[in-house]
Amino acid sequence: MEQINERIASLRKAMNKAGVTACIIPGTDPHASEYIAECWKERIWIAGFTGSAGTAVIATEKAGLWTDSRYFLQAVEQLDNTGIELMKQGMPETPDIISWLSTELKPGERVGVNALMFSVNGYASMKSDLKIAGIELVSIDLLADVWTDRPLLPTNPFFVFDTKYTGKSAAEKLAATRAEMKKAKANIFVMSALDDIAWLFNIRGNDVDYNPVVIAYALVDEEKATLFIAPEKLTAETKQYLKNEGVITSDYLDIYETLKQISTSNAVLIDGAKLNQSLYESIPSGCAIRNSMSPVFKLKSIKNETEIAGYRRAMIKDGVALTKFFIWFEDNIQTGKLTEVSVDKKLYEFRTQQENFIGESFGTIAGYGAHGAIVHYKATEESASTLKQEGIFLLDSGGQYLDGTTDITRTVTLGNSTKAQKKDFTLVLKGHIAIGTAVFPVNTRGSQLDILARKAMWDIGINYGHGTGHGVGHFLNVHEGPQNIRMDENPVVLQLGMFMSNEPGLYRTNEYGIRTENLILVVPAVKTEFGEFLKFKTLTLFPIDQYLIAIEMLDYKEIKWINDYHANVFETLSPYLSEIEKMWLKNKCKMIKE
Numbered sequence: 001m002e003q004i005n006e007r008i009a010s011l012r013k014a015m016n017k018a019g020v021t022a023c024i025i026p027g028t029d030p031h032a033s034e035y036i037a038e039c040w041k042e043r044i045w046i047a048g049f050t051g052s053a054g055t056a057v058i059a060t061e062k063a064g065l066w067t068d069s070r071y072f073l074q075a076v077e078q079l080d081n082t083g084i085e086l087m088k089q090g091m092p093e094t095p096d097i098i099s100w101l102s103t104e105l106k107p108g109e110r111v112g113v114n115a116l117m118f119s120v121n122g123y124a125s126m127k128s129d130l131k132i133a134g135i136e137l138v139s140i141d142l143l144a145d146v147w148t149d150r151p152l153l154p155t156n157p158f159f160v161f162d163t164k165y166t167g168k169s170a171a172e173k174l175a176a177t178r179a180e181m182k183k184a185k186a187n188i189f190v191m192s193a194l195d196d197i198a199w200l201f202n203i204r205g206n207d208v209d210y211n212p213v214v215i216a217y218a219l220v221d222e223e224k225a226t227l228f229i230a231p232e233k234l235t236a237e238t239k240q241y242l243k244n245e246g247v248i249t250s251d252y253l254d255i256y257e258t259l260k261q262i263s264t265s266n267a268v269l270i271d272g273a274k275l276n277q278s279l280y281e282s283i284p285s286g287c288a289i290r291n292s293m294s295p296v297f298k299l300k301s302i303k304n305e306t307e308i309a310g311y312r313r314a315m316i317k318d319g320v321a322l323t324k325f326f327i328w329f330e331d332n333i334q335t336g337k338l339t340e341v342s343v344d345k346k347l348y349e350f351r352t353q354q355e356n357f358i359g360e361s362f363g364t365i366a367g368y369g370a371h372g373a374i375v376h377y378k379a380t381e382e383s384a385s386t387l388k389q390e391g392i393f394l395l396d397s398g399g400q401y402l403d404g405t406t407d408i409t410r411t412v413t414l415g416n417s418t419k420a421q422k423k424d425f426t427l428v429l430k431g432h433i434a435i436g437t438a439v440f441p442v443n444t445r446g447s448q449l450d451i452l453a454r455k456a457m458w459d460i461g462i463n464y465g466h467g468t469g470h471g472v473g474h475f476l477n478v479h480e481g482p483q484n485i486r487m488d489e490n491p492v493v494l495q496l497g498m499f500m501s502n503e504p505g506l507y508r509t510n511e512y513g514i515r516t517e518n519l520i521l522v523v524p525a526v527k528t529e530f531g532e533f534l535k536f537k538t539l540t541l542f543p544i545d546q547y548l549i550a551i552e553m554l555d556y557k558e559i560k561w562i563n564d565y566h567a568n569v570f571e572t573l574s575p576y577l578s579e580i581e582k583m584w585l586k587n588k589c590k591m592i593k594e
Contacts, residue, residue: 004047004048004082004084008083010146011058011142011143014143015142018142020111020140021105021106021111022057022059022060022111023057024055024113025042025056026056027041027042027044027049027052027054028040030192031274031276032192032274032275032276033208033211033213034211034477035209035211035362036208038151039153039154040117042147043055043056045147046058046143047063047082047084049065049067049071049075049078049079050078050378051067051070051074051075053070054067055067056084057101059101062104063083063085064084064087064097065079065084066087066096066097067086068465068466069090069375070375072088073509074374074378087100098126098130101133101135102135105135109135111126111137112139112142113126114140114141115139115281116141116277118277119273119277120270120272120275120276121272121273123277124272139278154207155233156233157205157232157235157238158204158214158238159203159238160202161198161203162202165307165310165403165474166307166474167307169202169245170246170247171246173202174225174247177296178222184269184292185290186290188221188262188266188267188268189219189221189270189295190219190268190275190279190283191218191294191296192275192279193274193294193296193297194207194211194214194216195211196274196297197218199300199473199474200220201225201227201247204476206359210362210478211478216229216252219255219258219259224248225247226247226248226250226258227247227248228249228250228254228258231251255282260282260283260284262283262284264284264286264287267287267288268289269290269295270289271292271294274294274297297481298482300473300474300480301471301481301482302498307404308497308499310403310404311403311404311499311521311539312539313404314399315406315519315541316572316573316576317401318351318399318406319540319569319572319573321347321351321353322347322408323577324353325346327581327584328346333387334389339385339386339387341366341379341381341384343366344364344366344379347397348364357399357400358399359400360399361478362398364395364397365397366379366393367393367395367513368392368393368394369393370509370510370512372507373507373508373510375513388415389414389415389416390416391416391512392413392417392421392512392548393412393413393414394411394512395410396409396517397409405472405473405476405477407501408542409505410545411425411428411513411545412547412548413545413548419550421512423553424506425506425516425548426548426549426550427456427460427553428514429558430558431453432504432518433562434453435449435453435468436502436518436561437535437557439526439533440534440535441530441531441534442531442532442534443493444494445490445491446483446492446494447486447488447489449485450467450485450486450487453485457504457506464505464507467484467488468502469484469500469501469520470500472499472500483495494534496522499519499520499521499522501517501520502519502536503518517540518538519540520537520538521539538565541572543566543569543588543589544566546562546590546592549592559592563592566588566590567589570586570589574586
């Protein structure tokens with residue numbers, strides 16, 4: 001941790017020179033991404049905390065790291081001896097960042113932030129809240145001279161994502177986007193979210209881990225679309241493709257000058273939750289600003305028939321890979337040589353054998369025993385546990401296929417399961433089934449369904465700290481909005497064609513973690529005199545460990561769901577398996593007797 005302490009000391013020197021008393025460093029990038037290029041991992045560099053969510057605040061004398069319950073255990077380990085205090089978001093005793101700064105700083109003092117790393121909405125909210133305490137927010141890149149060996153921006157060429165997978169051309173998507181712009185009474189749309197840009201232009205790349213996106217900005221007006229991208233990333237083929245789709249290109253950083261040249265007679269559409277403050281400051285102040293959710297964000301959340309068909313193919317491939325993996329796993333567990341890292345690598349190997357597999361959709365979470373209780377645990381050679389023929393093993397993984405993106409969690413017993421473990425597993429399963437079988441009226445929000453996943457747990461005073469479901473992209477980001485299922489209010493309603501996860505969990509600190517996750521699609525249910533109703537169709541294909549189920553805790557409908565699900569898993573996957581593999585899968589999918 002000495003290196004982290006040295007970096008913080010260097011930052012404090014820069015702060016003192018700039019007349020800044022505190023510096024806020026989030027774990028994001030200029031594109032509001034979850035997974036970010038190495039050159040923008042500022043929070044990791046300054047604090048050493050590698051979780052996907054978290055913000056560091058370095059003040060003159062104190063420092064804190066705010067993150068949510070998924071990362072509490074991880075943060076305790078990674079922040080040890082750094083002088084950075086873990087601030088547990090969501091806990092009653094934890095002040096938010098603004099409250100903490102208002103207490104630690106004096107009126108008249110200044111807080112510095114890199115405007116590239118904050119959204120327009122986030123920056124405005126911080127500025128307003130700090131002003132109440134008499135504290136000034138200033139835009140300043142304090143790490144520019146401190147992080148001297150910062151990696152360069154990726155220049156990897158991207159590729160065209162064929163319409164046989166997307167179902168719609170870029171030109172068609174641009175037309176739909178312009179129609180939405182017209183509804184918003186805007187004639188220019190500024191885009192910064194990488195997955196929105198990848199979807200709109202039907203391009204994919206490998207600039208960041210796990211998400212097949214391309215680092216770029218975009219500007220769409222009533223007549224033309226401009227992609228701002230490093231010229232090294234273009235090839236003769238992709239240049240011609242973009243030209244054919246009515247897209248022109250310009251250098252990545254040219255967007256600043258282009259924005260400054262916008263006529264003040266224009267109405268500019270921005271998504272203030274995503275567009276960074278630095279870009280926003282380049283838009284002429286005389287322009288009318290339409291700040292609302294990106295129309296592309298909404299358009300891409302509704303999957304078309306081609307995309308849905310692709311997801312179904314990807315689920316079969318993923319199910320086959322997992323079947324082969326778990327057969328290998330059961331054959332080798334008795335050797336006493338399997339570790340969390342080695343099984344992660346082996347699962348990846350089985351996925352690579354599937355057609356159109358491109359890579360993992362996120363870092364595999366392979367948590368044995370106590371490690372399973374760390375929601376976003378990532379095993380390393382140093383931390384990895386050796387698996388034994390006892391206890392519980394949680395495996396959360398996913399693949400990126402040209403056909404679609406997958407995300408699946410299975411919790412399995414390795415032997416000697418306790419009554420308490422089976423009870424906990426079944427509580428989670430009851431919540432999973434409740435979401436999977438939900439029927440709900442049109443215009444229902446995910447927050448209205450979340451209780452279904454938690455009811456059995458809440459009844460006995462148990463809860464979990466993460467959301468129940470997130471949207472999933474089509475060969476794009478594994479975490480995609482705007483829809484979700486979680487306790488927090490989200491005004492977005494669930495619509496036909498939305499694709500998302502169903503993943504309740506239960507975590508016993510220092511003991512084990514349990515999560516069951518399938519991916520689900522919103523489909524029609526029934527139309528009555530009371531209106532139209534929707535439901536979910538489960539698309540993930542892999543058995544649930546029956547050895548962990550306390551059958552007596554389930555009712556008839558829940559048992560029927562499990563039996564029907566397993567029958568579908570076996571029927572769908574068996575044509576792609578050898579006779580030995582079919583026998584294994586048939587045993588895992590055996591019917592539960594009521």
